[in-house]
Amino acid sequence: AKRVYLFNEGSKDDRDLLGGKGANLCEMTTLGLPVPFGFIITAPTCREFFEAGNKLPPLLEQEYRVALDLVEKQMDARFGDPDDPLLFSVRSGAAVSMPGMMNTVLNLGLNDDIAAGLARKTGNPRFAYDCYRRFIQMFADVVMGIDGEQFEHEIERYKTAHGKQNDVEMSAEDWQEIIRVYKGLVNFPEDPFQQLKMAVEAVFLSWHTPRAYVYREMNNIPETLGTAVTVQAMVFGNFGDTSGSGVAFTRNPSNGDPLFFGEFLFNAAGEDVVAGTRTPLPVSALQERLPAVYDELYTTQALLEHHYRDMQDLEFTVQEGRLYMLQTRSGKRTGRASVKIAVDMVREGLITEKEALMRVSPEHVESFLHPMVDPARKTEIVATGLPASPGGATGRIVFSAEEAVEVAAGGDSVILVRRETTPEDIHGMKVAAGILTELGGMTSHAAVVARGMGVCAITGCGALTINYAEGTATTDAGVVMRRGDVITLDGTAGEVMLGDVPKTEASSSDDFQTLLSWADKHRRLKVRANAETPEDAAKALELGAEGIGLCRTEHMFFEADRIDQMRGMILAANREERQHYLDQLLTYQEEDMLALFRVMNGLPVTVRLLDPPLHEFLPHTEDDMAALSQRIGKPVAAIREMTESLQEVNPMLGFRGCRLSIVYPEITEMQVKAIISAAVRATEEGLRPHPEIMIPLVVNVREIRLISKIIDRGIQAVMQEKHVSIPYKIGTMMETPRATLGADRLAAEVEFMSFGTNDLTQMTYGFSRDDVGKFLPQYLEKKLVEQDPFVSLDTRAVGRLMEIAVTESRARKPGIKYGICGEHGGDPLSIQFCHDLGLDYVSCSPFRVPVARIAAAQAKV
Ligand code: PEP
Ligand code: MG
Numbered sequence: 001a002k003r004v005y006l007f008n009e010g011s012k013d014d015r016d017l018l019g020g021k022g023a024n025l026c027e028m029t030t031l032g033l034p035v036p037f038g039f040i041i042t043a044p045t046c047r048e049f050f051e052a053g054n055k056l057p058p059l060l061e062q063e064y065r066v067a068l069d070l071v072e073k074q075m076d077a078r079f080g081d082p083d084d085p086l087l088f089s090v091r092s093g094a095a096v097s098m099p100g101m102m103n104t105v106l107n108l109g110l111n112d113d114i115a116a117g118l119a120r121k122t123g124n125p126r127f128a129y130d131c132y133r134r135f136i137q138m139f140a141d142v143v144m145g146i147d148g149e150q151f152e153h154e155i156e157r158y159k160t161a162h163g164k165q166n167d168v169e170m171s172a173e174d175w176q177e178i179i180r181v182y183k184g185l186v187n188f189p190e191d192p193f194q195q196l197k198m199a200v201e202a203v204f205l206s207w208h209t210p211r212a213y214v215y216r217e218m219n220n221i222p223e224t225l226g227t228a229v230t231v232q233a234m235v236f237g238n239f240g241d242t243s244g245s246g247v248a249f250t251r252n253p254s255n256g257d258p259l260f261f262g263e264f265l266f267n268a269a270g271e272d273v274v275a276g277t278r279t280p281l282p283v284s285a286l287q288e289r290l291p292a293v294y295d296e297l298y299t300t301q302a303l304l305e306h307h308y309r310d311m312q313d314l315e316f317t318v319q320e321g322r323l324y325m326l327q328t329r330s331g332k333r334t335g336r337a338s339v340k341i342a343v344d345m346v347r348e349g350l351i352t353e354k355e356a357l358m359r360v361s362p363e364h365v366e367s368f369l370h371p372m373v374d375p376a377r378k379t380e381i382v383a384t385g386l387p388a389s390p391g392g393a394t395g396r397i398v399f400s401a402e403e404a405v406e407v408a409a410g411g412d413s414v415i416l417v418r419r420e421t422t423p424e425d426i427h428g429m430k431v432a433a434g435i436l437t438e439l440g441g442m443t444s445h446a447a448v449v450a451r452g453m454g455v456c457a458i459t460g461c462g463a464l465t466i467n468y469a470e471g472t473a474t475t476d477a478g479v480v481m482r483r484g485d486v487i488t489l490d491g492t493a494g495e496v497m498l499g500d501v502p503k504t505e506a507s508s509s510d511d512f513q514t515l516l517s518w519a520d521k522h523r524r525l526k527v528r529a530n531a532e533t534p535e536d537a538a539k540a541l542e543l544g545a546e547g548i549g550l551c552r553t554e555h556m557f558f559e560a561d562r563i564d565q566m567r568g569m570i571l572a573a574n575r576e577e578r579q580h581y582l583d584q585l586l587t588y589q590e591e592d593m594l595a596l597f598r599v600m601n602g603l604p605v606t607v608r609l610l611d612p613p614l615h616e617f618l619p620h621t622e623d624d625m626a627a628l629s630q631r632i633g634k635p636v637a638a639i640r641e642m643t644e645s646l647q648e649v650n651p652m653l654g655f656r657g658c659r660l661s662i663v664y665p666e667i668t669e670m671q672v673k674a675i676i677s678a679a680v681r682a683t684e685e686g687l688r689p690h691p692e693i694m695i696p697l698v699v700n701v702r703e704i705r706l707i708s709k710i711i712d713r714g715i716q717a718v719m720q721e722k723h724v725s726i727p728y729k730i731g732t733m734m735e736t737p738r739a740t741l742g743a744d745r746l747a748a749e750v751e752f753m754s755f756g757t758n759d760l761t762q763m764t765y766g767f768s769r770d771d772v773g774k775f776l777p778q779y780l781e782k783k784l785v786e787q788d789p790f791v792s793l794d795t796r797a798v799g800r801l802m803e804i805a806v807t808e809s810r811a812r813k814p815g816i817k818y819g820i821c822g823e824h825g826g827d828p829l830s831i832q833f834c835h836d837l838g839l840d841y842v843s844c845s846p847f848r849v850p851v852a853r854i855a856a857a858q859a860k861v
Helices: 015-030 043-051 060-075 112-122 125-142 149-161 172-185 192-208 210-218 270-275 284-289 291-308 335-347 353-358 362-369 401-409 423-431 445-453 510-522 534-542 553-557 560-570 575-599 622-632 636-646 658-663 665-684 701-722 737-741 743-747 757-765 776-781 798-812 828-837 846-860
Strands: 004-006 038-041 088-094 104-108 227-233 244-249 261-266 312-319 322-330 381-384 386-389 392-398 414-418 434-437 456-459 464-467 472-475 480-482 486-490 495-498 526-530 548-552 604-608 690-695 729-734 752-755 817-820 841-844
Touching: 004 015, 004 060, 015 038, 015 043, 015 088, 015 227, 015 322, 038 060, 043 192, 043 227, 060 192, 060 227, 088 192, 104 125, 104 192, 112 125, 125 149, 125 172, 125 192, 149 172, 192 210, 192 227, 244 270, 261 270, 261 284, 284 291, 291 312, 291 322, 335 353, 335 362, 335 510, 353 510, 353 846, 362 846, 386 445, 392 401, 392 434, 401 414, 401 423, 414 423, 414 464, 423 445, 423 560, 434 445, 434 486, 445 456, 445 846, 456 486, 510 846, 526 534, 526 846, 534 575, 534 846, 548 553, 548 841, 553 560, 553 575, 560 575, 560 622, 575 604, 575 665, 604 729, 622 636, 658 665, 658 701, 665 690, 665 701, 690 701, 690 752, 701 729, 701 743, 729 737, 729 743, 737 743, 737 757, 737 798, 743 752, 743 798, 752 798, 757 798, 798 817, 798 828, 828 846, 841 846
Parallel strands: 392 414, 414 434, 434 456, 526 548, 526 841, 548 604, 604 690, 690 729, 729 752, 752 817, 817 841
Antiparallel strands: 004 038, 038 227, 088 104, 088 227, 244 261, 244 312, 312 322, 381 495, 386 456, 392 486, 464 472, 472 480, 486 495
16 A cells, blocks of 8 residues: 655545644645645554564655655755755654654754755854754654753753853854764764654654553553654744744634634744743734734634634744744634634534534533633642542542531531541531542442532542541552642542642533533433432523433432431331331421422422432441430440341342332332322422332342332322322333343333443442442553443443343333433433433433533434
């Protein structure tokens, strides 16, 4: 296959072959823009190079020499010819942009003779020798692996010895002296063709530098892609006062304003602009001093944005009053800018609504919902955990819920740091700006609750050792964080930083609402929320939820004033005692349900029967037991005895879900009575409640039959007593592999099914939800799993079970309603899968609702 392409032989669609940079240079060339000519060695050649044990294909040099001849003709100069020298830049460029990750060599093609020739030809020896020394420095560093420090050191030494302050004072002779010193340090090849060959190899090899590797891993870029090499004729911004280099954006990348925006440095090479050692001027300075160049640049940027139909990030150089375009690509932008630009471009007729939807990522959406750590101002990351709940937060470290409440009451923002959290910590979690736990995964208590509240959280931060007694959290690297210290969490990335790292504000915008309205117009999947309190439900409604897809009733008993009744019920020695607590819980349950029905008037509310992992509710220490004994008036010994008898070896596979209804039908009776009584009261208030009662964690049809009977009986009793008829549905969750494999038979008994993919993932993998923090990071690091399966649905196995369930149940009962309410319901990739599977709705935490609306639209588009 052809391995070398001239700039007039490719187009922007050839990214895989020519890399993003090369493809765009070709496109600009074809558009007739002023691009210094050149050629590209393809990315597949990079793969050949690695496959051959880091050897260039034998015929490659022949092939690029043919291209090089044509570049010489076009540029009217000759590579390796002292009388008329042509120099090259040699750059990497993969199909996906990896800014600054790989190597570049500039001014390639110089040696003593040619530098002298360049001095003669340009009449500017100072310029020529500055180029030459820069070239040696860069070539030695990038191609020969000689530390660049040494060279800078030599320049400093020379300057000190000769009383010079900065580069401007260096004459041609000074640079020649430096070059002599350099040549003593490095034995670099004088032959330009040898230089070129070595540079090409070095660019290929830079695909494997550690930083490039890390970047690819972070951004999910395949290792096999490889990089193309772009070889382009050099133009010089450091030629004098009518020269310079700049970068620009066709619109403002931080706020999206539709204004040309850029920076320019006179008499400077491109690398000087990037290095940030001199402060660039706004491009308007170019308008004052070189108006014709500015006009051409302005027209060019407008043309490029229009041509690419997206905001562009440009690099350009001006040499002696002539403009040259060196790069164009889609510009990186903040979340807010991305939404504004997308919406503006639809209004300008540049793109369609559907295209606008595809331009916005979930992270972009998050910046409208949560404060975010400003990526440009991040400080050193002292520990990394799982990105359990997005957003950024800064506060003082506290180690208990009580402390959190106390410090927060004093007006300070707090970060609650715990080994793990339990329902007892809720009051602390509520007042915390952020939550950090050593243990747990993406679906353990801290993660689920924090996400529900929209509070930033990091879980499974195994690098921490927490000592409650001393009030310290120590990282593996030995950084000690103490009670009261200020830290910042980036819950979107799972990163912990010391001190107060600046964050961007969260607030909605008209453009954001417009984009969401387009999403609603184009999506098929309905979006519901997982919520149990009226506040969360109201938030969900405000963010566009079309109902509640999961009300975890056990969460309704987390509050301090009722958790004791819940515990009393769990620890009851007999039926009477249990009934005593159930009667109390009934009141709470009924009032809560009524509040929820009020908020969600006219919309479906899926209420799940109690499903408490018992270990989350049991007292843990002697102190806990003593305190509980005081509060509920039960002897400590009795509490201890029941607690011990309820201890489970595998709580996540234990006495949970519908198993509770089977052993203690009175719990279900209480719940049904509460739900339907609340619905009756709502109806009497003139509202339209739509309760959907959901049975969790089933494994077979007999469970459903038994429990449905209890539910139906309870419902009929209330309706008959009150003489009101309530529309209701009974459904079940698909959370165990066995349930999915027998879904057709379960479907026959119910009106809806909802995938509980947290448990389904746990049981399919056999990875305990609460313990994955201990080993999953290693699985990810060693690439034993592509992604955390508790974050993004494992389509291969869990997805296969879902597919079987949907297909077989719909074959038996066409059109049966299917949803998902595991945490995956808010994950864009999983939403795509659910769309393809033909589910009716996804349900996620309130703050994920806008993300889900957009993702559902993207899935359809
Ligand atoms: C699930 O298992 O996916 C689910 C929604 O239930 P929970 O997370 O409460 O176990
Ligand atoms: Mg579950």
